Amino acid sequence: MNALPHLLVVEDDPELRLMVARLLRQNGFEVSVAGEAREATALLRQRRVDLIVLDRMLPGESGLDLCKRIRRDSAVPIVMLTALGEEVDRVVGLELGADDYVTKPFGSRELIARIRAVLRRGAGARPDELRPPRALVFDGWRLDPATRQLRDPDGALVVLTGAEFDLLHVFCRNAGQVLTRDQLLDLTRGRSASPFDRSIDVLISRLRRKLRREAGQTDLICTVRGGGYLFAGTVAA
Template identity: 55%
Template sequence: MAQPAPNILVVEDDRETRTLIAKYLRTNACNVTTATDGREMARAMTDHRVDLLILDVMLPGEDGITLCRKVRAESQTPIIMLTARGEDVDRILGLEMGADDYLAKPFNPRELLARINAVLRRQAAAQTASATEGATALGFAGFRIDLRLRELRDPEGARVAMTSAEFDLLRTLCERPGRVLSRDSLLDLTQGRNAGSFERSIDVLVSRIRRKIEPDPLEPTMIKTVRSGGYMFTPRVEPILAAGN
């Protein structure tokens, strides 16, 4: 149940830059479609599902900022703008038109990939929040995690003692059932990369949570470890709405 490779559309008229980006992203588990101008971009977005758009500012015909505004008027597809000009006015215009991030040329392809992953994680988190909007609690395997009181109740209704970090991690897992979440993304979602946050801290928290919710912590079935991936929360999760909703 690994997450599918994201579909990235690269709109860049410079062949060398376009080829470099496409090759690097493909070697890092992304599906890539390319376009050289606004017309090719529109055709690609009609023919393919696009999870994220990489859009150069300086393009023949309509420029990237104009295209960004048009895309944003019709969809919430994430957009990362690229430009050879490092001027603040370009960055501000792009962000005002609805771009999610901005990267000035020349750039390291590794930084572009990191920004793509960060934007996609933010979008996934926003979609999850929308799906559970109005919920005051989440139920799974007889347990109830109260989002307002920040507490966990077991199937008998007894309160399960949890630290704030344990609660935040369990909530994050509950809000994304059936998805493989890397330690990296779990750190971003729960601790925001604060100083002193390490991937190992996620393993420690998962071990503690397992002792509190798993029938057999040594053979976990609810929080599964995915080799070279991270963790996946397997139970069915039901949003519980406030009375009157």
């Protein structure tokens, strides 16, 4: 029997931490909890974690700083949980590597739905993609859907979050085609709408940084004025 997904809840409010942990356990997850960044770091070193529910405002090292530090060498999915709902706050969290963002107060079903959606995105192929996946090569880069890994032209592994991998995979499968933001949201998240109107832009910005090897090199992901985005790489299976 498959093990339950293991979630780490990092929240400094004891009552909210207990409530979220209880909710997640009731919905079929194994849960560990931490009240601040240092405790969370220790737990991450001790065992595998499938997803982190991370409060933005923590005592000491903030949730944003912890997210940034985790992203240096890990693609573990992160759902930010915060009372700050302005667009600039959402964008900062996404820029630093968060996969999704839920603002307080939140509905229990919304939180569970977003966590499950992020876990599905990181689990591999969607149900309509059951044929054996083939590695895709573009401009010397190699994207492997089977292992969900990206390697640069020198063969070095490039760490991608689940959302970044899914977006790059969609671009590779639709190279040379202009894709709107709504199409990209639908193809990567299985939904045509999102409360984060800049989430795709932020993910593309992150991908561009990771795909840009030399200063002045032309971006593989091009912005089409009034249209969306186009992947300019030549892709071969």
